[in-house]
Amino acid sequence: MSLLCLLANQRELESGMALPATWLSATEQARWATFSTEARRQSFLAGRWLARQTVRRWASASGISGRGRNGLLPNLPPDELPALEVAASGACQIAGSRGVFVSISHHGHHVACAVADVPVGVDIEGPRARRRDYLALAETVHSPSQQHALAALTPAQREHGFLQAWTLKEAWLKARQRGLDFALMRSLEFDADGGQGGMVDVAAAVHGDVVVALAADPALPSVIEAEPLLQWRRYGTRRLRVG
Incomplete structure (x- = not known):
């Protein structure tokens, strides 16, 4: 099992990006056309462009570029970008892949992408311009002990x-192809290094002023390849019984 996570600056991605019409798939073009603002369209392009670089890097590092491996990826010549699509859930997926998973996240000018051979999720968040009441927000998404x-x-x-x-x-929800579910989020707690069960399925790191989190189902690999290099703190997810 292997996992690669890349973080990039959206402006830098845009400066090296080829014309979107030459690499966006039909489903991506359809999704792109639904965005009403230029900022949202550019954010989408940056994420999809980074996803292609991440998949290609992951394939090369895994030794499957150009020939596939057990049908996980279609043949991918080193000088070509992988074909990506928009899944029914809205997530990013690799065209023709049977076992390689992609997740993308954005915050401000930061873009993150994770690729693995198990279901994976990545999320990146940071400070907002407007002041927020985190105690009030926690009532919606955190368990009572997390609120305390x-x-x-x-x-x-x-x-x-x-x-x-x-x-x-x-990130945990993304790895399971779940949308935002506040009731489910309130039931999730995290034990450092997996707690008594020892199962580590999520990790978090700080990069500048943002927090980056990764999740994999059923568990994270022992080594997380990331660029830039980050110090990950690992946790095991525990679901509380509600009701």
Whole structure:
């Protein structure tokens, strides 16, 4: 099992991007056409362009570029970009792939993409221009114990505390092709290094002013390849019984 996560600056991606008409698939072009703002269209393009670079890097590092491996990927010549599509769920998927998974996330000018041979999710979040009430937000998406832990932090610490738990939960949902589900999010708690069960399926790291989280189903690989190099803290997800 292998996992590659790349983080990039949207402006830098745009400067090296080929004309979208030459590489967007039909389903991607259809999705792109639905966005009403130029900012959203550019964000979509940056994510899809980074996804192609990440898949190609992952395939090369895994030794399957140009020949496929057990049908996981269609033949991928080193000088060609992989074909990507928009899945029915809206997620990114590789055309013709039977076992390689892609996840994309955006925050401001930051773009993140993760590729693995197990279902994977990535989420990236950071400060917002408008001040937010993290204790009120936590009532919607965090468990009671997580809310108490957040309240015990200083106001300056709460932003990071909230964002780390949020990104872990959203990455966990993405790895399972689930949309935002606040009730389910409230039931998720995280034990450092897997807790008593020892199963590690999520990890978080800090990159500048943003928090990056990864999740894999059923578990993360022992090594996470990332660029830039990040210090990951690993957790095991525990679901609380609700009701």
